[in-house]
Amino acid sequence: MEKIGKRFEGKVVIVTASSQGIGFSIAQRLGFEGASVVISSRKQENVDEAVKKLRDGGIEVLGLVCHVSNAQQRKNLIDKTIQKYGKLDVVVSNAAVNPSVDAILETKSSVLDKLWDINVKAAILLLQDAVPYLKKGSSVVLISSISGYSPPASMGMYGVTKTALLGLTKALAAEMSPDTRVNCVAPGFVPTHFADFITSNEQVRREIEGKTLLNRLGTTHDMAAAVAYLASDDASYVTGETLVVAGGMPSRL
Numbered sequence: 286m287e288k289i290g291k292r293f294e295g296k297v298v299i300v301t302a303s304s305q306g307i308g309f310s311i312a313q314r315l316g317f318e319g320a321s322v323v324i325s326s327r328k329q330e331n332v333d334e335a336v337k338k339l340r341d342g343g344i345e346v347l348g349l350v351c352h353v354s355n356a357q358q359r360k361n362l363i364d365k366t367i368q369k370y371g372k373l374d375v376v377v378s379n380a381a382v383n384p385s386v387d388a389i390l391e392t393k394s395s396v397l398d399k400l401w402d403i404n405v406k407a408a409i410l411l412l413q414d415a416v417p418y419l420k421k422g423s424s425v426v427l428i429s430s431i432s433g434y435s436p437p438a439s440m441g442m443y444g445v446t447k448t449a450l451l452g453l454t455k456a457l458a459a460e461m462s463p464d465t466r467v468n469c470v471a472p473g474f475v476p477t478h479f480a481d482f483i484t485s486n487e488q489v490r491r492e493i494e495g496k497t498l499l500n501r502l503g504t505t506h507d508m509a510a511a512v513a514y515l516a517s518d519d520a521s522y523v524t525g526e527t528l529v530v531a532g533g534m535p536s537r538l
């Protein structure tokens with residue numbers, strides 16, 4: 286970490302679903318690079334714990350409860366950010382659920398609604414609240430998944446919502462240009478709570494590692510580094526793109 290730069294000095298960053306896992310590492314990375322970070326998740330105690338860890342690392346942080354499908358909490362996230370810091374430079378939309386392993390044609394309507402609401406619609410609605418504050422040079426990063434390229438059987442509908450984010454990235458990049466760049470990161474498999482059902486099984490874990498060219502799972506820091514690049518001025522001529530960070534796992538030509 287001592288080798289990282291200070292690309293986010295003076296910038297204000299919101300990362301959703303950031304009390305642990307990939308979201309936490311994104312907040313930590315951007316914070317180490319000088320950003321004031323606004324973190325959030327569904328549970329106050331998780332937010333408090335994450336705020337403490339970030340503050341102990343010398344990062345300026347505001348922690349709020351925000352279940353991304355709650356309209357009031359989304360609005361509060363933006364309002365409190367502006368009240369405290371007076372501006373907003375970067376939004377990272379990281380929240381997702383994967384509530385079912387059912388085949389798509391066997392997935393209940395209520396589960397389909399939840400997947401679309403949290404994985405796709407909430408990102409759009411959050412950006413609707415944020416857009417009045419996103420000025421020239423601002424940036425948005427959506428978190429998709431390698432599963433978006435070829436949705437696997439056991440997480441088919443989740444994968445399809447992640448495919449939608451690839452299209453959303455293109456559409457929003459056009460809509461929000463030229464002031465705001467919109468890009469996307471598609472992580473490979475990373476051992477977090479979210480991916481526990483895959484990565485904690487030794488055999489499945491080996492199979493996934495075998496599908497990468499680098500013979501390992503990803504880390505939350507691998508994902509944070511990619512987000513930091515896309516959100517920073519280093520990527521000032523990059524918009525509408527998805528960066529696959531999956532150790533060479535097949536995605537596309």
Ligand SMILES: NC(=O)c1ccc[n+]([C@@H]2O[C@H](COP(=O)([O-])OP(=O)(O)OC[C@H]3O[C@@H](n4cnc5c(N)ncnc54)[C@H](OP(=O)(O)O)[C@@H]3O)[C@@H](O)[C@H]2O)c1
Pocket residue numbers: 301302303304305306307308325326327328329331332351352353354379380381382403428429430431432471472473474475476477478479480
């Ligand atoms: N891990 C992987 O292998 C992998 C691969 C590809 C893509 N991804 C994507 O990476 C993103 C983060 O996943 P992760 O692996 O880092 O998960 P994680 O370690 O399980 O962390 C999930 C975070 O989201 C919060 N959260 C959960 N539901 C929320 C909601 N409805 N609203 C707000 N916050 C919520 C959780 O805190 P609370 O419990 O306090 O709400 C926690 O902070 C997701 O978009 C996922 O699809 C992950």
